[in-house]
Amino acid sequence: MLHIVNKSHTQTNSLQSCLRLAQAGAALLLIEDAIYAATSGGAASSGIAGAIAQLRVYALQPDVEARGMAGKLVDGVTTIDYAGFVDLVAEHPNNQSWL
Amino acid sequence: MAMKKFMFVNRKAPYGTIYALESLEVVLIAATFDQDVSLAFIDDGVYELVKGQETKGVGIKNHSKTYRALDGYDVEKLYVERESMAMRGLTEADLLVPVEVLSSAEMGSLMAEQDVVLSF
Numbered sequence: 001m002l003h004i005v006n007k008s009h010t011q012t013n014s015l016q017s018c019l020r021l022a023q024a025g026a027a028l029l030l031i032e033d034a035i036y037a038a039t040s041g042g043a044a045s046s047g048i049a050g051a052i053a054q055l056r057v058y059a060l061q062p063d064v065e066a067r068g069m070a071g072k073l074v075d076g077v078t079t080i081d082y083a084g085f086v087d088l089v090a091e092h093p094n095n096q097s098w099l
Numbered sequence: 100m101a102m103k104k105f106m107f108v109n110r111k112a113p114y115g116t117i118y119a120l121e122s123l124e125v126v127l128i129a130a131t132f133d134q135d136v137s138l139a140f141i142d143d144g145v146y147e148l149v150k151g152q153e154t155k156g157v158g159i160k161n162h163s164k165t166y167r168a169l170d171g172y173d174v175e176k177l178y179v180e181r182e183s184m185a186m187r188g189l190t191e192a193d194l195l196v197p198v199e200v201l202s203s204a205e206m207g208s209l210m211a212e213q214d215v216v217l218s219f
Contacts, residue, residue, distance in 0.1 A: 001210070001211045013142060014110075017110070017141060017142050017183075020182065020203045020207075021141070021180075021203050021204075021206055021207035021210060022207060023204075023207050023208060023211050026211070093214070094211070094213055094214060094215060094216050095216065096108060096210060096216045096218055097218040098110070098218070099110065099111075099118075099218050099219070
């Protein structure tokens with residue numbers, strides 16, 4: 001299953017709830033303001049640092065770059081482009097957007 | 100048409116946004132097509148099911164009554180995440196319909212086995 005989060009972890013509880021329900025081995029894609037959760041400054045408090053061992057964590061690179069966070073993501077997070085986003089959706093049987 | 104498993108994930112309180120009402124509308128449509136429909140209530144979505152909603156004063160239609168009519172459309176799978184309910188000081192006795200209370204892990208597992216997940 002693919003989980004998609006688009007809100008900052010400091011603004012809403014979407015990421016927190018996603019991490020509570022996501023099963024080990026699931027994919028998590030961070031887009032828009034959710035990418036802050038994967039930065040070295042945010043990963044500990046967001047729970048991403050702890051989740052990397054359980055989930056495959058991706059961040060949308062254009063959103064990372066737009067926010068000045070290029071090169072500031074923690075190890076273990078894979079950056080993808082828009083085509084990669086499409087691939088992720090296509091290769092998983094279902095997905096949940098944590099609006 | 101083959102039957103698919105549809106889960107509607109409700110995570111918003113009832114009147115602050117249009118999500119709760121929109122979800123109900125789509126649930127009824129899916130039910131009309133004889134699909135396997137379930138509703139999940141997580142986070143503030145739990146507030147959608149609270150008894151005693153009275154909306155006359157705010158001039159918005161009280162759609163909470165629709166949850167009680169869902170079994171007439173063979174929509175009987177309503178799941179509430181225990182942690183979301185507890186975090187809001189609610190128990191099953193506060194809810195207007197019978198639900199199945201699930202742990203986070205059980206809810207996550209149920210979500211993963213759906214053909215289609217619709218997010219509200």
